Amino acid sequence: MTRVAGGTLTQRVVWALTGTVALFVTALALLAYLTFDQMEDDLVNDILNTEMDRLVQHARSGDEFLPQRGARELGGSMRAWLKADGQSPPGIPAQILALDNGLHLLETAEYTWHVMVADTGRGKVYLMYDASDNEQRVRDFGLFVLGVGAICVVGAYALSRRVAAIAVGPLLELTDRLSTWAPGSPDLAVTRDDEAGRLIEAFNRVQNQVDRSIAREREFAGNLSHEVRTPLAAIRSDSELMLLMQDLAPGQRQRLERIVDSVDDVIVSLETARAMARDQLRAPEPVDLAACMQDAWRGYEAMARAAELRFENHIPEGRVRELDRYALLTVLRNLVRNAVEHAAPATLRASLTAQGALELRDDGRGIDSADLPFLFRRYYRGRLRDAGGAQAGDSARGLGLAIAKRVCDMQGWSLTVASEREGERHGTCFWLDLDGATDRRA
Numbered sequence: 001m002t003r004v005a006g007g008t009l010t011q012r013v014v015w016a017l018t019g020t021v022a023l024f025v026t027a028l029a030l031l032a033y034l035t036f037d038q039m040e041d042d043l044v045n046d047i048l049n050t051e052m053d054r055l056v057q058h059a060r061s062g063d064e065f066l067p068q069r070g071a072r073e074l075g076g077s078m079r080a081w082l083k084a085d086g087q088s089p090p091g092i093p094a095q096i097l098a099l100d101n102g103l104h105l106l107e108t109a110e111y112t113w114h115v116m117v118a119d120t121g122r123g124k125v126y127l128m129y130d131a132s133d134n135e136q137r138v139r140d141f142g143l144f145v146l147g148v149g150a151i152c153v154v155g156a157y158a159l160s161r162r163v164a165a166i167a168v169g170p171l172l173e174l175t176d177r178l179s180t181w182a183p184g185s186p187d188l189a190v191t192r193d194d195e196a197g198r199l200i201e202a203f204n205r206v207q208n209q210v211d212r213s214i215a216r217e218r219e220f221a222g223n224l225s226h227e228v229r230t231p232l233a234a235i236r237s238d239s240e241l242m243l244l245m246q247d248l249a250p251g252q253r254q255r256l257e258r259i260v261d262s263v264d265d266v267i268v269s270l271e272t273a274r275a276m277a278r279d280q281l282r283a284p285e286p287v288d289l290a291a292c293m294q295d296a297w298r299g300y301e302a303m304a305r306a307a308e309l310r311f312e313n314h315i316p317e318g319r320v321r322e323l324d325r326y327a328l329l330t331v332l333r334n335l336v337r338n339a340v341e342h343a344a345p346a347t348l349r350a351s352l353t354a355q356g357a358l359e360l361r362d363d364g365r366g367i368d369s370a371d372l373p374f375l376f377r378r379y380y381r382g383r384l385r386d387a388g389g390a391q392a393g394d395s396a397r398g399l400g401l402a403i404a405k406r407v408c409d410m411q412g413w414s415l416t417v418a419s420e421r422e423g424e425r426h427g428t429c430f431w432l433d434l435d436g437a438t439d440r441r442a
Helices: 007-059 132-181 195-241 248-276 288-296 301-307 325-342 382-386 400-411
Strands: 078-083 102-107 112-120 121-129 287-290 311-312 319-323 344-352 359-363 414-420 428-434 438-441
Touching: 007 078, 007 102, 007 112, 007 121, 112 132, 112 438, 132 414, 195 248, 248 301, 248 325, 248 414, 287 288, 288 301, 288 311, 288 319, 288 325, 288 344, 301 311, 301 325, 301 382, 311 325, 319 325, 325 344, 325 359, 325 400
Parallel strands: 311 344
Antiparallel strands: 078 121, 102 112, 112 121, 287 319, 319 438, 344 359, 359 428, 414 428
């Protein structure tokens, strides 16, 4: 594997969240620092304006509020000088004396002065505010904000690790489960060395295992069909030869006919299973719907007679469709078997709707409405709660209708069901819509 730039997915989530918080905290700290610094400067300038107005008024009134020699102390941080008759007052810094009228800011490594200069009728007034202590407080505030920001970033990093663990945790858990389920090495190269790469690698291994399982299933279906066909053909041919004998008792003839029908049922099941395993459709052929329905019924005629299920085939003769005969037989036989096991005693009627769909309707006990949405699920046996126990066969194990639905899905057919338990139309009705099959009359 080649390592992805930026580290693992967890690390990228952590750094992304931490970087976002750090950027936000930095911007907020810088804004707070600049705002505090500007507030300090504005406050000092307001003090200078107020004090200068007072000094100018005193200077114009003619009293001796401002001495002409030396500085007047106006507090611990503020002093004023009066320059009259062109003579510079003693003690005034040369940097201040060279300033013009207005507000000025003088900054060096040693001090920070706010100076205001104004003319009066008696001379020029210089007012200075030493803001060195204020600037120190501003710097202390900046250090405090920086420390709080650093704490926030550290906290954000710890929180980001927790969030990343929660966000990436399910991905890692899924990866571990897939790795346990499908160990080994993937066939495809994975170019990532992070959580996503591990998940892709695990999915590749799962895909390999699924492919191998499908291949084994197809191989098994092919081998079974090949190995069983020969003995089945022998059984069927011997049974047909024995049926030609004239001295057979009625019971013997009935059993031989049942053997032939059962062999045909096994052959149909094998062909359908092989097609489902390969997920490939067989070539369509002309199929007479009435004859196919009769063949499907013949395989369960003895069981139906014992269960008191009568059959009426109202499908018009000569109605031919181009489709897979084995697939249609599989569906119809499962529907007939379902009626034998769960509808009897009743009458099963097969017919065609006005739209050309096959309809199999019985007047049996019906199906509970709560079971209808799950009727085609594998191993679903909800209907058996009212059937008085399990029967032998796939339907009793919840497979018959599921197989029929699977075959219909492969062929592009539609299989639907409706059922009522009360009223004159009580019973169950299945509709098999052979949409896509070519319809023609013989």
